[in-house]
Amino acid sequence: MxxxxxxxxxxxxxxxxxxxxxxxxxxxxxxxxxxxxxxxxxxxxxxxxxxxxxxxxxxxxxxxxxxxxxxxxxxxxxxxxxxxxxxxxxxxxxxxxxxxxxxxxxxxxxxxxxxxxxxxxxxxxxxxxxxxxxxxxxxxxxxxxxxxxxxxxxxxxxxxxxxFRDLFPKEGIPPRESLIIRQVTILFTDLAGSTELYARQGDTQAYSLVNQHFQMLFQVVDQQGGAIIKTIGDAIMAAFTNPLNAVKAALSMQQQMTTLNQQLTAPEVLTLKVGLDIGACVCVNLNSQMDYFGMTVNRAARVQSLSQGEDIVLTDALWMETQELLSGYAQIQEEIDLKGIDHPVVIHWIAVGSPLRNSRSLISHQLSQ
Ligand SMILES: [Zn+2]
Structure with a gap:
């Protein structure tokens, strides 16, 4: 046949x-x-x-x-x-x-x-x-x-x-239209002390260190099924559909930052600040790039600024979703006023690796600045 x-x-x-x-x-x-x-x-x-x-x-x-x-x-x-x-x-x-x-x-x-x-x-x-x-x-x-x-x-x-974002960068929402995302976890990072690093190490050496940190962040976000929405100077904004993956990414970033710092021959220590929030946002096309806006994004950015390195900072809403994952970590919880947000927000500081360096008084001091 x-x-x-x-x-x-x-x-x-x-x-x-x-x-x-x-x-x-x-x-x-x-x-x-x-x-x-x-x-x-x-x-x-x-x-x-x-x-x-x-x-x-x-x-x-x-x-x-x-x-x-x-x-x-x-x-x-x-x-x-x-x-x-x-x-x-x-x-x-x-x-x-x-x-x-x-x-x-x-x-x-x-x-x-x-x-x-x-x-x-x-x-x-x-x-x-x-x-x-x-x-x-x-x-x-x-x-x-x-x-x-x-x-x-x-x-x-x-x-x-x-x-998808890498292969189809032009795929976007039409101008003047916006799409609602009912639940997304937004993660912001920033690198503290990079200005001093550039001043002391020179552009080439400092950039190489900053770049190593970026490569590490990109890899972690991808491994945890998230996407980089944008980079702003030494900061990144990433989005995740799964809140557990977002928090795992945040923990992994701080752990790998410690390893990166240990490999540095320079006396400088790079301090990574990480903050997250969960909630709704709108997705729009801005400058031919898909971007996310709304209170969740604003809160995540504010919360990131409270991070002091070797920690991750998250809102109570996200902590509720991920507390089982975080149960083994030392943490501090506090209700605080965030700039530009009209009601107090409960924030959790989670220590990664070493015990929390920050005491309540230190945090209060930082907040009052
Ligand atoms: Zn119908």
Whole structure:
């Protein structure tokens, strides 16, 4: 018996071969098999979690692979919007730039804010240049069963995937539009004493140290599934969908900063300040870059300024979400007034590595300045 392979077999193999330098070969083989599936419904508006299950890979590895495949023209990315009233899924959005602050459901007419972490989910289809699907690939009952079984991957999860931000820097929200994120954890860092470092060590030597610290921060944020939103001088702002990952990243940054300081031959010690908050924010496009605004961002920045090195500082809201993770660390809790915020906020100082250097009186002294 002669077995005729469909013509797309070759096209898929060839298209995927472009990923071989960036993706592990075993995973790539499984990906080729998956894209060659006889069940076309699996590769039309595919749920990334279902794909992860097929590839026996974790969600983050799978998302990276899918985003790389979009970049190489193998897949198409969709920003599907689910209506909170009728649960119908609107599939018309190809780019993030097609989304608007308000969404009108084409099925029931309901108008609702386009919350990028609750109503927007990402899905992937095979690009029609690689494999053309028949009309039967579009089966909404099938997709809704898949979503129920695996859960969805929100639009915000993709916005906080570093690979996505690196490969699609131009992918953004249209001017004058903003998307709401109901819950995000924002992390700010700053490097204290870098001015003195430049003065004493000279530009080249000081920059090399500052750069080492940046590379470490970028790596930690990526490892914990977050994304760098921007750098401002010696500071970074990062966003995480998972609050536990954000706090793990903060702890890891301080631990690695200690190691970095131990490696320095110079008498200088770099002091990293880290602060975090959790809550809602709006996502907008500013200077062709996706940026986050709102009270959560303001509070996280303020809280960061209270950090004194070898500690992480967080709001009570975030502490409530992560207290189990932090139970082994020495901490100080205090209700304080933050500049520009109209009511007192409970803040937690968590000591990382060594016992808290700061006593209450020291903190009060710093706050009164
Ligand atoms: Zn609806």
């Amino acid at each position: 002669i077995f005729f392979r469909p013509s797309y077999f070759r096209a898929i193999k060839q298209a995927v071969s472009g990923l071989k330098d960036q993706v592990e070969s075993n995973l790539l083989e499984k990906f080729v098999d998956f894209l060659q599936t006889p069940d076309e419904r699996l590769i039309y508006h595919a749920n990334p979690r279902m794909v992860a299950n097929h590839l026996s890979a974790d969600e983050r590895t799978t998302l990276r692979l899918l985003v790389l495949a979009v970049y190489h023209g193998i897949l198409t990315l969709h920003w599907d919007v689910q209506c909170p009233a009728c649960s119908g899924v609107d599939q018309q959005f190809i780019g993030l730039g097609d989304l608007r602050s308000q969404h009108t459901c084409p099925l029931c007419g309901h108008i609702h804010p386009t919350n990028v972490d609750t109503e927007v989910r990402v899905a992937f289809s095979i690009d029609e240049r690689v494999r053309r699907l028949s009309i039967s690939a579009d089966d909404s009952d099938f997709r809704s069963r898949i979503d129920q079984r695996y859960g969805i991957v929100s639009g915000h999860a993709l916005l906080t995937l570093q690979t």
